[in-house]
Amino acid sequence: MADAKPGLVIGYNGVHPFSKVDLTDRSSVQELLRTLLDPLEPFFSPLKSRVRCPGATAVRFDQTASEVEGICRPLWGLACLLAGGGEYHGTQWWIDGIRAGTDPDSPEYWGYPRDNDQRMVEMCPLGYALAVAPVIWDSLTARERENVENWLGNSINEKNMPNTNWLWFRVFANLGLKKNGGKFSQDRLDADIEHLNTFYRGGGWSNDGPEGIHQMDYYSSSFAIHFLQLLYAKLAGEDEPERAAEFKKRAQECALDLVHYYDKEGRSIPFGRSVGYRFAMVSFWGAIAYAGIELPAPLTWGMVKGIVLRHFRWWQTQHDMWSSGGTLTIGYSYPNMYMAENYNSPGSPYWACLAFICLAVPETHPFWTSKEEDPWEVIPKVKALQQPGHIMSNLGGHCMLLSSGQACSYPMKGTHSKYGGFAYSxxxxxxxxxxxxxxxxxxxxxxxxxxxxxxxxxxxxxxxxxxxxxxxxxxxxxxxxxxxxxxxxxxxxxxxxxxxxxxxxxxxxxxxxxxxxxxxxxxxxxxxxxxxxxxxxxxxxxxxxxxxxxxxxxxxxxxxxxxxxxxxxxxxxxxxxxxxxxxxxxxxxxxxxxxxxxxxxxxxxxxxxxxxxxxxxxxxxxxxxxxxxxxxxxxxxxxxxxxxxxxxxxxxxxxxxxxxxxxxx
Structure with missing residues (x-):
């Protein structure tokens, strides 16, 4: 690690720049993202291929993979910013890091993934970034592109993966290469999507796994499955109109259920695992705008915009979620290892950057041009959701779900409180x-x-x-x-x-x-x-x-x-x-x-x-x-x-x- 560079330091009375942005429009959300990316600069490795966020906590995978998370997860935000025509002064850090991380001769090489390797997860934001931000691929030499092809495509296509939402990560690894004319596997891509379709249960909802597992949390909507279906529909829709139409139809149906998870104060209902990804809980709503979906009545784009911006504003009031260096911590409203999963590394929280998919939405879209509205006066006050097995309520000043029957596929830490509770508010x-x-x-x-x-x-x-x-x-x-x-x-x-x-x-x-x-x-x-x-x-x-x-x-x-x-x-x-x-x-x-x-x-x-x-x-x-x-x-x-x-x-x-x-x- 090189000598530490000066960076953001939040002192006794300090307030993170994230909380100082006046959120009104697209440009202000762009600025909000920059306040997340800027504090990462001192924590890049010398060749920029890794980011070691503060917090020397171990996870179930190796330290290199943890630091690959550190560089790849913020790519969700950077790629969305670039895809929407925005600029960031540190874009070259990520280009240099991809170059060094995929080079087998580099001292900062990321290493080929093994079966069920965490590196496969980080291939998803990299694949998406390659697909929507041409500056990355265009900046690479022929040899460097071959390195990316070998690391991103060949390696993951030969390995076993968990039978869960992870399969979408391999889809996007191949899609990122396909969009740039690189070597990829269409057969593997198609097979993975067809298998992922077996997770579909109806009413717009997909389960996070095969039969015998009942787990429909934010991974089914904003963290992975619905979110990535919508990104795929946008990027591959012209070549695969039937598949894209099906993914959009599911999102339309599910939107009428998911709107019940957000309240007037901008809060989402914490439920299930990985809620340390924080504002990623609203990424579904930016993704439906990105995918060009027609909203189902009675939802309007003003309501969708209101859900997203109010959610960001609520997180702006949570002043204790930062490290002293300005990076996101493991936790929710404050650093908390008790709630952490065994896969939450210090760089893990940056999956939150999914929420910035709205920045890839053109500024002329009604998501941005509409006035913010509330959906709570037009949606049912109480609604039963058949697929997740929830009863939703928007009475009494908060939104709440009553839950029965869900469980993670394995008994993770605190799983009884994350899934087995009776009510979540x-x-x-x-x-x-x-x-x-x-x-x-x-x-x-x-x-x-x-x-x-x-x-x-x-x-x-x-x-x-x-x-x-x-x-x-x-x-x-x-x-x-x-x-x-x-x-x-x-x-x-x-x-x-x-x-x-x-x-x-x-x-x-x-x-x-x-x-x-x-x-x-x-x-x-x-x-x-x-x-x-x-x-x-x-x-x-x-x-x-x-x-x-x-x-x-x-x-x-x-x-x-x-x-x-x-x-x-x-x-x-x-x-x-x-x-x-x-x-x-x-x-x-x-x-x-x-x-x-x-x-x-x-x-x-x-x-x-x-x-x-x-x-x-x-x-x-x-x-x-x-x-x-x-x-x-x-x-x-x-x-x-x-x-x-x-x-x-x-x-x-x-x-x-x-x-x-x-x-x-």
Missing amino acids: SAYAYSVPPGLFTLEQYALASQLGLSDDGGEYWKTRRLSESRLNTRDGSPVLISLWSPFPDVKIKTYLLPPTEAAPNWHLRVHHILAGREVMTADGAFAISNQRTPDGRYLDPYDATRCEGTSPKLIGNYDLSTPEAWASGSQGAFAVSKGAVGIRALEPEGVGRTATLVNADPNSNLVESRTTIPTLQHTIKKGEAVWYVSAIYAKPSADGVAKESYLDGWDSPPTIPRWLKEELWVVT
């Missing part, structure tokens, strides 16, 4: 466990945990069988799951209603073959009081802040003031209000408290508390729990005095549910 992000002892470490936000050892270890829902039902005209999610072989649980999830917009219902029928403790958690909320950032005090109606019952420290769990009856429930008020109440008969005996979650467990708030209902079920017992979960987020125009307006009016239990639980009274 744009305002109250999910939490991951920073440890494996006690409720404080498990941080069971929107999860039901069960312990058979007195509360040290807890098990939650990870794998389940689920189905979407309709009862009295409203969608209901039902899942069957077993945290222990002899403990059987049936869970019902009911969305908010117009009459009770800040509540959703969670109902469990539990057959216990062993004695188990239970903990049913609400959303996690910031555990910091306004004056000084200390933990929340008991609720003070004059300040509209605090908890009920009293929040007690991690090691004092027997204080009477820390507990209330289940029907009284528990709530916390800081950035809005969250809470949970038991609606089943008092005889069940659940109690309410606040769990002081370990720091850095939540994706957005580093210090949180979780209102929780607790109980012990004896061996051989069968019980019904009916939990009402409250959430009213803070927002501009929402008075603090109104945060608890709905707390004393929990939703009524629907008649059909009473008939399943008890005799109607």
Whole structure:
């Protein structure tokens, strides 16, 4: 590594240039991208083929591949900028880096990929860049082009790849060469797309894998599958009109589902893995403009533009996501290794640059010329999504999904919290466990945990069988799951209603073959009081802040003031209000408290508390729990005095549910 060059340093009171851009039009988004690329300069290797972002953390692949990520992932942004006619003063860094990285005689050679090699992922942004930014290929000599052909095409076409969205990466490696007259494999390209088509499930949705896996997260939309289908439709559409038309049709159908994942504040619902890619969660919307799709009614280009720009603006308010050198960190709203996957290297977060596909959209397109609009007044307030198995809600000041049945194809770190939670909110992000002892470490936000050892270890829902039902005209999610072989649980999830917009219902029928403790958690909320950032005090109606019952420290769990009856429930008020109440008969005996979650467990708030209902079920017992979960987020125009307006009016239990639980009274 060469002597470090001077670069951006964010000090005690520093604000990243990313947050200072006034986002109004295409040129301002171009400037936003430059604030991401500029801080990378000091971290390039001498020959520019690698970028070693700050953070000496290891991943499941080798260090060279990690540094290849560092140079290739920002290419998504640079390529989109160049494709749209924009300029960047550091473009030559990437050209030089590609030249050195693909040269077998260079000391900075990237190395041929092995089977299932991470290098294959980074071939995708390189292939796209070659396809849309002619300056790269045109800058190479005949020998250098041959090196690129050998590294990008020949090597990947001979290797095994994971049976997932990765197959699209090989498609784009070949497409980038094809667009420049290089050596590529049309047979491999066609075979990969045909196999990827077997992931299609209907309604516009593709699964991230073959039969037997139910995983439809942002990889199905913005991170990979839909996004790359749309880029392919744009770049190969003239040669393959039928294939392009099918990909566009899928996006039109899926758009009417995906619009429910974004709220008025610009936030997306964090759900699933790799959410450390941050603003890539809106790349689908720029891609539909790039691909020249006609929007399905009632969506307009003003709505699409509003989703994207509001999302960027929300991230501009997240000042802690940067390293001191100005690069993106592993994490979400702040650096967080607890949430990281084993494939998140320091350069990994730059997959976020997918969001800048909008810069490849001409400035005359209505995406740019339209006035920003809101879609939330014209789309359904509650909608069941059949393929992902979600019920979406845009009631109560945030967008939320109720989820059943999804799981990653392997038990990654925190997979139960990333996929197995009951509810995911744009305002109250999910939490991951920073440890494996006690409720404080498990941080069971929107999860039901069960312990058979007195509360040290807890098990939650990870794998389940689920189905979407309709009862009295409203969608209901039902899942069957077993945290222990002899403990059987049936869970019902009911969305908010117009009459009770800040509540959703969670109902469990539990057959216990062993004695188990239970903990049913609400959303996690910031555990910091306004004056000084200390933990929340008991609720003070004059300040509209605090908890009920009293929040007690991690090691004092027997204080009477820390507990209330289940029907009284528990709530916390800081950035809005969250809470949970038991609606089943008092005889069940659940109690309410606040769990002081370990720091850095939540994706957005580093210090949180979780209102929780607790109980012990004896061996051989069968019980019904009916939990009402409250959430009213803070927002501009929402008075603090109104945060608890709905707390004393929990939703009524629907008649059909009473008939399943008890005799109607």
